[in-house]
Amino acid sequence: MTLxxxxxxxxxxxxxxxxxxxxxxxxxxxxxxxDLNPELLEQMRxxxxxxxxxxxxxxxxxxxxxxxxxxxxxxxxxxxxxxxARPLPALVAAAAAVGMAQAPDPEAPQELALPLACExxxxxxxxxxx
Amino acid sequence: MDAVTxxxxxxxxxxxxxxxxxxxxxxxxxxxxxxRLGERTVVLDADFGLRNLDLLLGLENRIVYTAQxxxxxxxxxxxxxxxxxxxxxxxxxxxxxxxxxxxxxPEDMQRIVAMVAERADFVLIDCPAGIEDGFKNAAAAAxxxxxxxxxxxxxxxxxxxxxxxxxxxxxxxxQLVLNRVRPRMMASxxxxxxxxxxxxxxxxxxxxxxxxxxVIVSTNRGEPLTLNxxxxxxxxxxxxxxxxxxxxxxxxxxxxxARKGLRARLMNKIRKTTGLF
Ligand SMILES: Nc1ncnc2c1ncn2[C@@H]1O[C@H](COP(=O)(O)OP(=O)(O)O)[C@@H](O)[C@H]1O
Ligand SMILES: [Mg+2]
Numbered sequence: 001m002t003l004x005x006x007x008x009x010x011x012x013x014x015x016x017x018x019x020x021x022x023x024x025x026x027x028x029x030x031x032x033x034x035d036l037n038p039e040l041l042e043q044m045r046x047x048x049x050x051x052x053x054x055x056x057x058x059x060x061x062x063x064x065x066x067x068x069x070x071x072x073x074x075x076x077x078x079x080x081x082x083x084x085a086r087p088l089p090a091l092v093a094a095a096a097a098v099g100m101a102q103a104p105d106p107e108a109p110q111e112l113a114l115p116l117a118c119e120x121x122x123x124x125x126x127x128x129x130x
Numbered sequence: 131m132d133a134v135t136x137x138x139x140x141x142x143x144x145x146x147x148x149x150x151x152x153x154x155x156x157x158x159x160x161x162x163x164x165x166r167l168g169e170r171t172v173v174l175d176a177d178f179g180l181r182n183l184d185l186l187l188g189l190e191n192r193i194v195y196t197a198q199x200x201x202x203x204x205x206x207x208x209x210x211x212x213x214x215x216x217x218x219x220x221x222x223x224x225x226x227x228x229x230x231x232x233x234x235x236p237e238d239m240q241r242i243v244a245m246v247a248e249r250a251d252f253v254l255i256d257c258p259a260g261i262e263d264g265f266k267n268a269a270a271a272a273x274x275x276x277x278x279x280x281x282x283x284x285x286x287x288x289x290x291x292x293x294x295x296x297x298x299x300x301x302x303x304x305q306l307v308l309n310r311v312r313p314r315m316m317a318s319x320x321x322x323x324x325x326x327x328x329x330x331x332x333x334x335x336x337x338x339x340x341x342x343x344x345v346i347v348s349t350n351r352g353e354p355l356t357l358n359x360x361x362x363x364x365x366x367x368x369x370x371x372x373x374x375x376x377x378x379x380x381x382x383x384x385x386x387x388a389r390k391g392l393r394a395r396l397m398n399k400i401r402k403t404t405g406l407f
Contacts, residue, residue, distance in 0.1 A: 016319035021283050022326045028283075029290050029330065072293075072332045 030067035034074045041067065048078060054094030057083040139247035140375070142254050143272035143301065147288030149259030151280050152309040153177075155345060155354075156368070157256040158186040163356040163372035165219035169251040172211065174243065175225035176268040177258040178234070187214065188352025189222050198226025200245070201238055207245050216357060231263065236270030243271035252375075261291055269299055276336060278307040281322035289331060305336035307371065312341050316386035324384045335382050337371035339364050 008014035031038065045065040052058055064079045086094065144157045154177070161173040174197070175183040184190040195210035200223075211221040223246060247253050255272055258264035269275075275296050279289040289306075296304050308327055315321040328335050342364035348355045355365035356372075370380050 018316070018319040018321050018323060018326070021322050022330070025283050025286055025322075025330055028287060032287065032290060033294065072297075 026069060027067075030069040030074050033069060033072070034067055036067065041065075049080070052078075052080055054086070054097065055091060056085050059083060137251070139250045140252050141243060141247055141271065141273045142252065142375075143257055143268055143275040143296075144254055144278065145257035145265065145268070145275060145292055145296075146259065146278045146285070147261060147290075147292040148279075148285045151285050152278050152307075152339070153259075154182045154186055154256050155349065156276070156278055156307060156309070156339075156371075157183060157254050158354045159356045159365075159368035160372055160375075161187070161220050161222075161252075161254055162214070162217055162354045163369045164252050164254075164375070165214070165217045166356065167372060167376065169219065169376070170249065171220050171252040171254065172223060172246045172250045173220065173254045173256065174223045174246060176239070176255050176264070178225045178230045179228050179258060179264065181225035181228075183256050184212075184222060184224050185352060186349055187220075187222055187354065189214065189224075190352070193224045196224040196226040197242055198230050201226075201242055211246075234263075234267055236267050239267045239271040261295060265292070265295070269296065269301060272301055275301050275304045276307055277304060277331070277333065278309050279327065279331070280310045281308060281316070281324075281327055283322075286322065286327060286330060293331060293333065304333055306331060306333040307337045307339065308335065309339045310341045311338055311385060313385035313388070323386065336374050337367055338382050338384070339367040340385060 005014065009016060031041070036044075045063075048065050049058065049060060049063050052063075053060075058080045062081045064077075066077055068075055068077045085091075144153050144160075146153050157173050161171050164171045173183060173187070175181050177183070184193060189212050192212050195205040197210065199205040200207050200210045207223075211223055214220040214222070223242070243253060243255070255268050257268045277289050277292055277296070279285045293304060296302075306328065308324060311324070312321055316323050324335070324338065340363045342362055344355055344360065344362035345364050348357075348360070354368075355362055356368050370382075374380055
């Protein structure tokens, strides 16, 4: 360990390399063992978040889907902090989108999003202020 | 030599995935150590591409026949086995020509190991690196395995692959040897710790060998460390592995923790005598 490394560690800026080795290994082995490459995992993560988001509002930045491994058993672990449940009409739309209920009438989209207009701006709400 | 026993031979594969982590050194030292404990032991060089076991045992000039001639039935097994001069309980079955790799099958390995096992208490198979045909052939003939690794990310990752393959092949038990341990680096957490490696690989630890210059010296001479009752740390470690394999209950000590313990004891003493902090 160089003096510089020592100071970095003393100041808590750098983890010891043995700890880093363990963390990196645990991650890479979880992938090795499950035969899922990081790209596929990222795609799966995005799709899981998409589905969950239809039902509850989650913090995308905080949302974490990862492979964890213990005793040679690998598990898919999702940690998704929920802000709040979606209002009911949005839930109906979400269910419809996955084919669980009748699809909303494309001629009358306003009806669905009428009562509760508290969604964030970027929400793809079909509501029209008119 | 032991009286004839009816117990079947222990057939142990020594493997690692990664090359250069200490398989051949372990096989040679363990072979001598087991023989010294009275076990009839045969070490089999299954690393046909890069054979070295003969050299580590100092037997390279005494090879007449190899596994190749035994399989081709151009010689008898006892003609091919090279008995160790100082340790007659140990014999080496040398690897044949590297071109054996082109035709050798798992059944060939099973056949030759079965022949060897008839006259031994322990058969140690020095496995080639990698997870391809050489490994598969050797693994097909083994009942149990020792996976050896160093506390480094690449070696541990490769060991994990091998453990997965051994599990699917039904080789059991699979035990772990951690080699080239540097206690000081471990204590300062600049190296994967003993617990880190056993946690990650989830295998029982059958031995721990520290980094030891004497290993190189003994390799130069062609005399395994376990041969001369050499008191070096690695020699003791290999002897302990042999005894654990025979069922003796010898705890594996973590040298990085022993160091900590010593320091802590010293600090305690200073604290008590000075009354400071
Ligand atoms: N505990 C140890 N301390 C120091 N050097 C070691 C130790 N174990 C193995 N080595 C050295 O590492 C090198 C590779 O060992 P070897 O047994 O040939 O590995 P493998 O058969 O896995 O390829 C050799 O030069 C050997 O002397
Ligand atoms: Mg070797």
